[in-house]
Amino acid sequence: MSTRADRLAELLSERELDCLLVSDLTNVRYLTGFTGTNGAAVVSADERLFLTDFRYVERAAAEVREFERLPAGRELLKDLAPRLSGRAGFDDEHLSVRAHRRLADALSEGVELVPAGGLVERLREVKDEAEVTAMAEAAKLGDSIYEYLVERGLVGRTEREVAVDLEREMRLRGARDPSFPSIVAAGANGALPHAEPRDVEIPRDTLVVLDLGCVVDSMCSDCTRTVATGEPSSEALEVYELVRRAQAAALEAARVGIPCRDVDAAARSLIEGAGHGERFGHGLGHGVGLEVHEGPRLTKTAEGELRAGNAVTIEPGVYVPGEVGVRIEDLVIVGEDGLRNLSGFPKALVTVG
Ligand code: ZN
Ligand code: ZN
Numbered sequence: 001m002s003t004r005a006d007r008l009a010e011l012l013s014e015r016e017l018d019c020l021l022v023s024d025l026t027n028v029r030y031l032t033g034f035t036g037t038n039g040a041a042v043v044s045a046d047e048r049l050f051l052t053d054f055r056y057v058e059r060a061a062a063e064v065r066e067f068e069r070l071p072a073g074r075e076l077l078k079d080l081a082p083r084l085s086g087r088a089g090f091d092d093e094h095l096s097v098r099a100h101r102r103l104a105d106a107l108s109e110g111v112e113l114v115p116a117g118g119l120v121e122r123l124r125e126v127k128d129e130a131e132v133t134a135m136a137e138a139a140k141l142g143d144s145i146y147e148y149l150v151e152r153g154l155v156g157r158t159e160r161e162v163a164v165d166l167e168r169e170m171r172l173r174g175a176r177d178p179s180f181p182s183i184v185a186a187g188a189n190g191a192l193p194h195a196e197p198r199d200v201e202i203p204r205d206t207l208v209v210l211d212l213g214c215v216v217d218s219m220c221s222d223c224t225r226t227v228a229t230g231e232p233s234s235e236a237l238e239v240y241e242l243v244r245r246a247q248a249a250a251l252e253a254a255r256v257g258i259p260c261r262d263v264d265a266a267a268r269s270l271i272e273g274a275g276h277g278e279r280f281g282h283g284l285g286h287g288v289g290l291e292v293h294e295g296p297r298l299t300k301t302a303e304g305e306l307r308a309g310n311a312v313t314i315e316p317g318v319y320v321p322g323e324v325g326v327r328i329e330d331l332v333i334v335g336e337d338g339l340r341n342l343s344g345f346p347k348a349l350v351t352v353g
Contacts, residue, residue: 018086089116152233179213190325
C-alpha cells in the first residue's frame with residue numbers, strides 16, 4: 001500500500017523536484033500524523049524526514065510513524081536547510097518571505113529553492129476511506145444538532161444564544177470543536193452570506209439561515225439549512241423554492257469528470273433565470289477535509305474537474321439585501337458510482353417555533 005508520502009514523492013518527480021519541504025502545519029499533519037504546533041517534513045524519493053523541537057518529541061514519537069524523526073531547535077528551518085538537496089520545492093503559499101530568506105541563507109551549496117505550493121493540497125482533495133468515515137460521522141452529528149434545534153426552538157432567543165447553545169451541544173455529543181463559528185442569521189441578517197450572530201431576538205414568521213459544522217477525528221463537516229419560524233412572506237418562500245431547485249440541479253450535475261465550473265453553472269443558471277443572478281454572489285461550493293475550506297473550489301471560473309474521492313459542498317444562496325437570505329448546503333462525496341450525500345437533514349422547508 002502506498003502511503004501519502006509515497007504519492008507525494010510521485011508528484012515530485014512529475015515536477016522535476018528532488019525534494020519537497022512541507023512547512024504548513026495542516027499539510028505536515030496530513031502527511032505525518034503530527035498534531036503539534038511546530039513541525040516540518042522533507043519528502044524525497046527515498047527520504048521521509050520529520051523535525052520538531054524538544055516540546056513535541058514525545059508526541060511525535062507517538063504520532064509520527066513513517067518518517068525518520070530528527071530533533072531540532074525551535075527554528076526548524078535552520079536545522080532543516082542542510083537536509084535539502086538539488087531542486088528543493090517549498091510551499092510558496094505558506095512560507096513567509098522572512099522564513100524563505102532564513103532558509104536560503106542556511107542552504108548547502110548548489111541547492112535551488114523552487115516554489116511548489118499546492119502539491120500536498122492536491123493530494124488532500126482526494127479522500128481515503130478513513131477520512132470519509134470521519135466526515136460522515138461529523139455530518140451525522142451536524143444533522144443531530146439540527147434536530148436538537150427543532151426541539152429547542154428559535155423564536156424569542158437571540159441569534160447568539162442559539163449559536164452558543166448549538167456549539168455546546170456539538171461538543172457534548174462528541175465533536176472536538178465546531179468546524180467554524182456557527183452562523184445563525186434571521187430575516188435581513190440572513191442576507192449577509194457571512195453574517196455573525198447578533199444579540200437580537202429571532203422573531204416569528206421569518207427565515208433563519210443556520211450554517212454549522214463539526215470536527216470529528218480531525219475531519220470537518222459543513223451544512224447550511226434555512227428554516228422558517230412560522231409563516232414567512234410569499235416572496236421569501238419563493239426565494240426558498242428557487243434555492244432548493246438550484247441546489248437539487250447542482251447535486252444532479254455533480255459527478256466524476258464534470259468541470260467544476262459546470263457544477264456551479266447548473267445552480268447559477270436557474271438562479272439567473274429567475275432574475276436573482278446578482279444575489280448569488282459566492283461560489284457554489286468548496287472542498288472540505290482537515291480544513292473546512294480547501295480544494296477543489298466549485299466557482300464560475302474554477303479550473304479542473306471533479307475527481308472520485310472529492311468531498312465538496314453544494315451551497316447556492318440568494319441574498320435579497322435588507323430583506324431575506326436563503327442558503328442550502330449539503331456535503332457530498334464524489335464517487336465512481338455516484339454521489340454520496342453526507343447531509344441528511346430535510347431540505348423541504350422546516351418550521352421551527
Ligand atoms: Zn457552511
Ligand atoms: Zn460551506
